Amino acid sequence: MPSLDFVKALWTQHFPPAPTFTEKNIPPQKLRVFLITGANQGLGYELAKMLYPTGAKIYMASRSEERTLQAIHKIQEAHLDATTPGTLIFLHVDMADLPSVKQAAIKFAAQEEKLDVLWNNAGIGGAPLGTTTAQNIEGHIGTNCVAPLLFTQLLLPLLRKAATSAPKGSVRVVWTGSLMVDTFSPPNGIDFKAIEAGKTTNSNIDYAASKTGNWFLSHEAAKAWEPYGISSVVQNPGNLNTEAYRYVPAVMRKILQTLLLYETKYGAYTMAYAGLSEEVVNGEYVWPWGRKGKSPRADIHEAIEKGAAEKFWTWCEEKAKPYLN
Template sequence: MGIVWSQFFPPKPTLTEANLPSQKGKVFIVTGGYSGVGFELCKILYQAGGKVYLAGRSEEKALQAIADIKTASPNSEGEIVFLSLKLDDLTTIKPAVEKFMSTESRLDVLFNNAGVSNPPLGSISTQGHELQLATNCLGHHLLTQLLLPTLRQTAHNESPASARVIWLSSIIVDTTSAHGVNLEEFLRRDTGMNRNYENSKVGNWFLANDLAKQAGSDGILSVVVNPGNLKSNLTRHFPSWVPYLVAPLLYHPIMGAYSQLWAAFSPELTISDGGSIFCLGGEFIPSPGRICYKR
């Protein structure tokens, strides 16, 4: 429970916009980049001079976010581009990847950041999958697999672990990971949406671990990040009283962005860390199936 408790009182971040090296010439994709953690992450990467693809379903929200990000860093040498895709509609993902690959020959970090939590009971994706499974796991899995050729090329041209895939998980993994994932629960109409959310976040861990096994030998580092307890749109489907009750325990979304920054750029991480879950400050759980903690 040490890591769970630490997320209520997170350590000081070691990598922020203040000391992130220049990212000029590097290319990033951030899903769900126009709000919350994703927005803060896009803002930092753009400020550092990177080329950022802000991926999401709403062009209107994305363009507004892009305008706000550019206003916040008027002297940046970075670029930021909207990439249209809907993670809960698998037919939109291949066209998005094709559009990206028609322009880019490298991808330094893919941030599988977007997520949905506790939508109305019975919510499903375009293909009929439970909405949280579809958005948090299936869509990101397909996106990652289609982008693997570009990630492999980037890793080949750079050093091992320079190309990375960051999966955003949740503190809920620390309390449910021992139970694994029960796919049957996604198919039952009476399964609670909170339980399905837990399954999807543990699922992110398993997907990251499998990708580490699949692509680690190609120099691609795949890790999971627990962003911490944050004030974000992720709680929009909860009863109205819940955000007020837990507000004193929540932090600004930028703290979640700092967690992802560390996982994406820390030179401390190597290919052998693939499949691990990291929290702010570098605490980690190595891989599904064996639980231990390290400061």
């Protein structure tokens, strides 16, 4: 039977208190460079919309140039009265194809000398069993974990450059978790045998494992990159009505939208807090709608202590290795 602390942790993530860090709390960000993956819709779009009036340069990375340019136009139209409008730039990337990830990093590095905050937001959820990436990696793990790690490692020199002159703790990599880490992840967070064999049996578990994977990657990055002045943070943006549920059957999706899912902008508050709040420190685990939290899964914490996060980092690096140089 779940402990009272476990139930409380689930409850407060399902039904969070009102956000305290919103667009009103974001200070001017002029001269800062941000990159958001999956930014043409949903969470990424709402975050870019919040950041645009701050004066930042914001790269909106996605597969579709057409949809991203439409999103850029909508953001600009919504902020015609902005006194310090930022810059919105499309960057093509397909997180289900590692060569595309590498090309996106190369293109970004050709245009910028630094990167202040990277939000690894793009991902898939509930994909049909058997879905794989272009490199034949299980779809959720490949898209949500391997690709973001490759992308971040390729962009690491620009993050390090930003950290040399930025305020301490302000250069960050934000990874995207989920409440499903706590509710659907297999024992110890990830079933390594299943993902290696590509013979998973439940797409919800696949998705949850990929979100645990992001927690693992954030944990390892926090250790590895702290000497460079780069903070690594994982956040559960909340239960949101986004395209991540596009694979869920229509009837079930309608039930979720009615009972459990919130407006997407609330998840963007979580992401903004994780990336910009001065309260957040390296290694943080952020709950909706912008609070310090901690997963109630004792087995996963124990697995991390025993090296599971390091093992997963190494596993992902091996998959990405051909594209790292």
